[in-house]
Amino acid sequence: GDSVTQMEGPVTLSEEAFLTINCTYTATGYPSLFWYVQYPGEGLQLLLKATKADDKGSNKGFEATYRKETTSFHLEKGSVQVSDSAVYFCALSDPSGGYNKLIFGAGTRLAVHP
Amino acid sequence: GAGVSQSPSNKVTEKGKDVELRCDPISGHTALYWYRQSLGQGLEFLIYFQGNSAPDKSGLPSDRFSAERTGGSVSTLTIQRTQQEDSAVYLCASSLKLAGSEQYFGPGTRLTVT
Numbered sequence: 001g002d003s004v005t006q007m008e009g010p011v012t013l014s015e016e017a018f019l020t021i022n023c024t025y026t027a028t029g030y031p032s033l034f035w036y037v038q039y040p041g042e043g044l045q046l047l048l049k050a051t052k053a054d055d056k057g058s059n060k061g062f063e064a065t066y067r068k069e070t071t072s073f074h075l076e077k078g079s080v081q082v083s084d085s086a087v088y089f090c091a092l093s094d095p096s097g098g099y100n101k102l103i104f105g106a107g108t109r110l111a112v113h114p
Numbered sequence: 115g116a117g118v119s120q121s122p123s124n125k126v127t128e129k130g131k132d133v134e135l136r137c138d139p140i141s142g143h144t145a146l147y148w149y150r151q152s153l154g155q156g157l158e159f160l161i162y163f164q165g166n167s168a169p170d171k172s173g174l175p176s177d178r179f180s181a182e183r184t185g186g187s188v189s190t191l192t193i194q195r196t197q198q199e200d201s202a203v204y205l206c207a208s209s210l211k212l213a214g215s216e217q218y219f220g221p222g223t224r225l226t227v228t
Contacts, residue, residue, distance in 0.1 A: 036219075042221070043205070043219045043220060043221040043222060044205065044207075044219040045219070046216055046217075046218075049216075089157065091157075100145070100147075100209065100215070100217060101147075101159050101162065101173075102147075102149070102157075102159060102207075102217060103159070104156060104157035105156075106156045107156065107157070
């Protein structure tokens with residue numbers, strides 16, 4: 001079945017460092033790919049998405065490119081801030097079944113220190 | 115406008131008791147989803163509704179779990195004879211339509227079974 005694998009955390013960085021969180025997926029169809037973020041004490045929020053190969057999703061300085069050849073959707077940010085500390089979830093949905101069931105990775109906790 | 119709301123925000127119950135968790139989706143959203151976030155299993159899809167219908171219940175962990183949706187709006191997730199392994203955060207999401215639209219998540223209900 002479909003699955004998502006993302007790098008284990010926690011990831012600890014200093015402010016202004018470069019961030020990469022790796023995400024790879026397995027899917028039988030043509031999924032859409034997402035990054036969700038969960039800030040401390042808050043609910044899941046969509047950070048960015050890409051719906052087809054070579055699409056780049058971007059938001060709040062974060063970006064990820066849908067790479068079909070490597071089945072990857074790595075999250076990057078050039079300069080992280082303390083406020084980016086959160087848990088990041090990579091997810092896919094395969095609408096070929098007629099609905100957007102989201103399949104999530106295990107989540108990666110990011111801690112950014114001043 | 116108002117987002118997805120869930121109640122209660124926290125629920126502590128004794129093993130063997132029944133619990134009901136409520137979700138109020140965004141007005142006008144036809145699709146509604148339940149997920150569970152637990153330490154051991156990560157984020158798992160449980161069930162979805164299109165209108166008041168739940169075509170696929172295969173994500174529910176056991177027959178102690180049931181869900182309904184009335185009036186195309188509010189949904190209730192019921193867990194009968196709760197067990198300690200049911201302890202988790204139960205998340206509800208809604209989307210404008212079943213496929214191809216973003217899911218908006220509620221803050222979740224944290225269930226603790228003692």
